[in-house]
Amino acid sequence: MSSRPPLTEVILVQAPARLRALVRGSEIGLVLLAALVGCGGGVAVAALIHLTQAMREALYGLSPGMRLSAATGLSPAAVLLAPAFGGVLLACLALLLRWRRRPRRAIIDPIEANALHGGRMSVRDSSLLTLQNVISNGSGVSVGMEAAYTQFCAGLASRLGLSFELRRADQRTLVGCGAAAAIAAAFGAPLTGAFYAFELIIGTYSIATLTPVAVAALCGSVVARALVGQTALVTLDRADAVTTTVLTTADTVPGLVLGLICAGLGILIMRGVTLVEAGFRASRLPALLAPTVGGLCVGALALAVSPQVLSGGHGALHLHLEAHGTGLALPALILLFVAKATASAISIGSGFRGGLFFASLFLGAIAGEIFAAGMPLVLPGMVAFGLTPLAYAVIGMSALAVAVIGGPLTMTFLALELTGSFPITGLVLVAVIASSLTVRKTFGYSFATWRFHLRGESIRSAHDVGWIRSLTVGRLMRREVPTAALDQTLSAFLRKHPLGSPSRVVMVDEAGRYAGIVLVPEAHAALREAEEGEPGLGELLRHPQDVLTADMNAKVATAIFDRTESEALAVVDDLQSRRVIGLLTESHTLKRYSEELDRQRRAVLGEAG
Template identity: 65%
Template sequence: MSPSPAPSATAPLVQVPVRLRAWVRANEVALVLLAAITGCIGGLAVAAMSGATQLLREWLYRLPPGQRLSSLERLPAEGLLGLPFLAPALGGAVLGLILLVSARRRRRGRRSMVDPIEANALHGGRMSVRDSLDVAAQNVVSNGCGASVGLEAGYTQVAAGIASRLGIAFEMRRSDLRTLVGCGSAAAIAAAFGSPLTGAFYAFELIIGTYTIATLAPVVVAALCGSLVARALAPQAALVDVGALALAKNAPVGAGDTLPCLALGLVCAGLAVLLMRGVTLVEQGFRASRLPALLRPTLGGLCIGGLAVATTPQVLSAGHGALHVHLAPEAAAGLGALAGLLAAKAAASAISIGSGFRGGLFFASLFLGALVGRLFAGLAPMVWPGFESFGLAPVGYAVVGMSAFAAATVGGPLTMTFLALEMTGSFPVTALVLVSVIASSLAVRKTFGYSFATWRFHLRGESIRSAHDVGWMRSLTVGRMMRKDIRPVPLDTPLPTFLRAHPLGSPSRVVVVDEHDRYAGIVLVPEAHALVGEDGGSPPRLADVARYPGAFLLPDMSVKQAAEAFDEAESEALAVLDGTESRRVIGLLTESHTLKRYSEELDRQRRAVLGEAA
């Protein structure tokens, strides 16, 4: 009896009965049920990670139960043997060990770690649960030790990773698997902020890449379930609730407030681009230092701890406690203090990510945007005559700035708009937020062109601009489309012999090879017959009618690269070689077949987006 084959890297963790798989694949209601399960799992993951990081902060900094680290006025002297500023460095050392272990395991498995955006854009929603759990653990250590990174990246990674594996177990179609990954991310964000609409539109804008009727029900159900589970496990609000009455002055908020909010959006766009550029510069600086990658988080932690001592603990961790403080209507920090905190928090975030701490800029951008809004409200009256006649109070500008800065950094203008709506319950303020985020997003798109996630992809050499599914285009390779039944003809074959073997009406293209079986060109049979003179004369060698000796395709080329090669060679067919050095012919591909397959895939993608049957 032969041994059973080893499971593949994408083998499902749970074997699902065939009938159940068939029912799930064929029933739209089943996708909604899976989305609900995914939402509950996402809510549990958020509660677990949030609780773990809070316990870690309480242990390292000797905080009272429930006390937020970034809400402290100064670091407690009793934390970490009387040296609490060393906590980020200790966390960096632990993170370095975790990175070493995970890097060795990935090297043995020869696989790369992908996040939900990359998974949906390139891999059809396929993610690794083990890698996702690694990211979550690294995120917990980074945030728990005080590094200025948010937990949202870990939340979405682990929830989307579990959702992906659940979909793989049911052998779901590519479009449904991508939707389920979006459901996991939606549940995570909804649970983190207690905002189902925010979570749903986070999935539509950033993870799935589009909004359709087919994806509406599962994504919204997942977001609702994630939010409900998180609220049941952690009743306290994840973000401060700002009442509508606290947002307005004596004058009502109206259309006149649009202009200052538009200006604030542009300011946030410029500062967000500086922050993203700053993270890259810090990262390049750490690489230029030639310090081993595993030691960089330790050095970064020392810098962050020193910054917290020199300024304020509000620069530590994600900044939930500090955001509560600065979104309170009675907050009365001076302009100098706000500007200093803004610079310090931006520096802490850049150092944290640039030195290798795991996390994102989601919550940091919210906090920084709130500070920018407060500063704008304080500085504008000095340079803007009549500014005080506008109806929006400083806390209102903090909410607008928070949304605009996050939209510029993270992307997703509607996501941030709905966050403001669910946070304030004020439709007039939400309308102003929408104006600001549109201005901010458009300015970043035209001047910078990336969100923070896609900017990181760009630095790695990837051309991903969003989560739109482009992986099918990369998987539609020349090797999959080519004809393999090719019989090359030696180049030294006499032309009369060639013509007798390939009369008119036979295959119109013949590949020729040299004496070493290396590609030498393509002979067009009708053209070879046309060269025969009226007196029966013909060129003495087959090489005289061979064309395109330097134009060929490689099996790993995408359909887009193949189309460009056809245009450049001005040929309707090209040979496929196994490599540029060996030049061994392995197939033939025509331009018409390439365009046909491309059109078929485009039509299939269109039907998937519209929710039509395949």
């Protein structure tokens, strides 16, 4: 089944023709559209924040505005059963969709949409995922809401772009604007939102995308701040961050080590989610019951360790990033890290919807505290370094988040916008580079692209590769192909194909199957040079085993041309029947491939098509 939404859903409402022309023909029009997306994203994020908070307050009896992961005195029954109740709600939603006979299909997220589908997303699917994420986060399981924010806002941006019939590059940019507005609104950090779009959603930074993405991020942040009372996660001044007057080169060493440690922890967390999913599948537990069981496990962990393992962890992270921290001892910090990582893996692995964005921030902060507390025990001399545990928490937060989510500059700007400390941001940059490089070279995936890999997709980022998949052999091949029977004599063949006729003839056997290619000039030369009798056509066949199929893309076809050293290859319907349906030349393939590469280059540079 095709992953694209039906046309009736994609273009539900068309913008007026003159307005479409204004947006398509003017960069200012695209910027205005991005501002609209940003404002809408800010409203959407604010609404989702209020909705999930209201659900947690109702289930756990929280006072208004109280964050679940920072709450104390919670009812043990609520802590144990509320996450399982979320699993029951997800099961009821799944049954409702089955009853309405909604077709099951993979929901396309913004990264996949921009990588493969030119920014085309389904608003219906995005709304469904958002509802599932609201139920999951609102019931208290250990998932964040950032996946819902970006999915919903990017889905709305995609629908808006399709209604204006934007060009492929502009459509992808507008999807990035939706994601930028979502992240900027969630954290009150426009730079973070903009670079989240550049690094993770659009896949590249260019002058052409700078203005619309930045405008969307700023609008989303401003609108959300007006609608939601956001408190800073950390208020960090130089006295809180460092104990020495000047940060030296030696101060980067522990940050670098912490970045490498966080890279390993991030890989373990991503692997852990996969192992939990495999465990639930191996248990043969009905899929509808898995979230309920997972919710019970998360509730039990919260009862046994701390309510800080619940929900996304906003309140708990605020506690850990306060100037004086939580005061937890090293064993308690290690236990909390293990419990939170396990709760996140169970939540996602059992079927709850959500992401690891905020969980990775919280886990990274704990890892930084553990690192600061453990350094004097491992290397007593390292206590002389000028950073406080709070600074290590900020560095660890960014380093572990970049290992799981990706986006080194995104996490660096997040640290800068949260702390306002340039010295700490410099150390964060060192740590995130070390973490990102280590994960990329040893594991090769972020959490999102790792999920694509498990589904069989080969994409590693949001960089646009969809055009390569659409540039198929079936689109490029010539369908009028001269064929001839292999069982005829060479003389009969040459009478039908004199010099000056098409230089290549595709040969087929008595069953109509592809047998090879005969070059007409070579066949004439073979007859002239024959000393006794005439050779058979079978002796002149080239590439009897080398064929293309219509569904191959141009990149794969080019690799086959290089391997076979052939100037042309036959195209068959499939490798079993081998019925000839066309012929493709290497020169035409390279020409079209080069044209598309040049078009992509111009789009990145913002040049006219």
